[in-house]
Amino acid sequence: MKRVLVLGGTGDGLAIARGLPAGHVYSLAGLGRVPADLACSVRVGGFGGIDGLVRYLRDERIALVVDATHPYAAQMSRHAHAACASAHVPLWAVRRPAWQPQAGDDWRDAPDWRGIVERIGSYRRPLFTLGREPLAHLDEIPASQHWTIRCLDAHPGNARATIVDARGPFDLDGERALFDAAGVDVVISKNSGGRATEAKLAVARERGLAVVMLARPVLPDAHRTFDDAASALDALTHWLHTSEQ
Ligand code: NAP
Numbered sequence: 001m002k003r004v005l006v007l008g009g010t011g012d013g014l015a016i017a018r019g020l021p022a023g024h025v026y027s028l029a030g031l032g033r034v035p036a037d038l039a040c041s042v043r044v045g046g047f048g049g050i051d052g053l054v055r056y057l058r059d060e061r062i063a064l065v066v067d068a069t070h071p072y073a074a075q076m077s078r079h080a081h082a083a084c085a086s087a088h089v090p091l092w093a094v095r096r097p098a099w100q101p102q103a104g105d106d107w108r109d110a111p112d113w114r115g116i117v118e119r120i121g122s123y124r125r126p127l128f129t130l131g132r133e134p135l136a137h138l139d140e141i142p143a144s145q146h147w148t149i150r151c152l153d154a155h156p157g158n159a160r161a162t163i164v165d166a167r168g169p170f171d172l173d174g175e176r177a178l179f180d181a182a183g184v185d186v187v188i189s190k191n192s193g194g195r196a197t198e199a200k201l202a203v204a205r206e207r208g209l210a211v212v213m214l215a216r217p218v219l220p221d222a223h224r225t226f227d228d229a230a231s232a233l234d235a236l237t238h239w240l241h242t243s244e245q
Contacts, residue, residue: 002063004236005056006040007080011196012094013068015229016236017042025060029076032152032167053083064239066232067093067222072131072190074217081220093222094232096193099201106210113137116188119212120145123186127179129200130190130214135163148182169196175203187211 004024006016009032017026020040028034030044047053057065065084069076077093084091101107110116113133120126121142128134128149141147141160149157154165162182178184179200187204191213204211226232 002240003061004064004066004240005060005062006066007069007076009069009073009076010094010096011194012096012229012232016066016068016094016233019233019237025062029073047079047083050079050082050086053079054086057083057087057089062087062089064236065089065091066236067091068229068232071096071098071192071216071219072214074219077219081222090224091222092224092226092232092235093219094226094229095219095222097227098191098193098216099198102205104205104208105201106204106208107213108210109215110188110212111215116212116214120186120188123210125183125185126188127182127184127186127200128188129197130188134161134188148178148184150178170199172199172202175199179203179207179209185209188214190214191216 001023004020006013006020006026008014008017008026008028014035017038017040022039024040026038026040026042028042028044029046034042034044047056065080067077067080080091108119110119124145126145126147128147132151134147134149135151135155138158138161145160147161148164149161150164150166152165152167155163157163186209187200189200189211201211224235226235
């Protein structure tokens with residue numbers, strides 16, 4: 001049997017894993033929820049860098065890797081690229097197309113954390129939807145600002161920061177309620193693409209709020225690239241069928 005390793009951590013990864021029979025492997029870093037209802041195996045935790053992943057691919061006789069990590073999980077994608085090249089295992093990737101600004105959007109690109117801080121200097125109530133990164137900067141919040149930080153896990157805030165632990169998908173009404181409760185006057189976002197977390201952009205648009213968008217990392221090429229889980233799963237099903245004749 002040819003074994004597939006799916007590198008997950010996104011809804012796309014989970015959708016692909018749900019379509020895989022027993023014998024294949026779904027891998028998670030261990031930051032989010034671990035599904036208990038999959039037919040394929042689930043492994044949790046890092047591989048130990050590129051060398052560790054090369055060993056894993058050989059030990060587990062993996063015949064194909066599908067990188068379905070988040071577009072900002074660049075280290076894992078780079079490691080997968082290097083390890084697959086070294087172990088001569090083909091690499092496929094799901095690369096969600098980035099969101100594109102629409103009429104009425106006021107997006108400002110930021111290359112990194114420093115660029116974000118510069119661009120929000122004149123605002124008072126930023127909403128961060130970047131994951132954990134702002135938590136490392138709680139002591140640097142200017143006296144003129146109160147931050148709302150949405151991330152996956154509960155975390156203590158402070159006098160200048162409120163942490164909201166929540167997982168997508170998020171809808172328009174929920175986002176409107178959050179913007180109202182937090183008095184949001186600027187949004188800081190990754191350009192994650194996909195439907196699950198895009199409602200905040202629509203709410204920013206309808207309220208005329210600026211969105212500071214963290215630049216996407218440059219990801220390595222893969223042998224085949226898919227825009228979404230459904231097309232990747234179709235190709236995978238076909239590949240499994242033909243390679244097992
Ligand atoms: P990262 O910086 O690219 O990865 C850090 C390390 O975590 C990797 O070098 C690897 O450790 C381990 N890792 C990451 N994904 C893994 C996987 N699927 N299976 C096994 N080990 C994995 O990524 P991250 O930003 O920490 O993200 C971690 C996970 O959260 C990813 O699966 C990603 O899809 C998901 N996620 C990330 C974001 C984001 O914005 N970064 C957003 C939503 C979800 P070793 O080097 O030891 O192998």
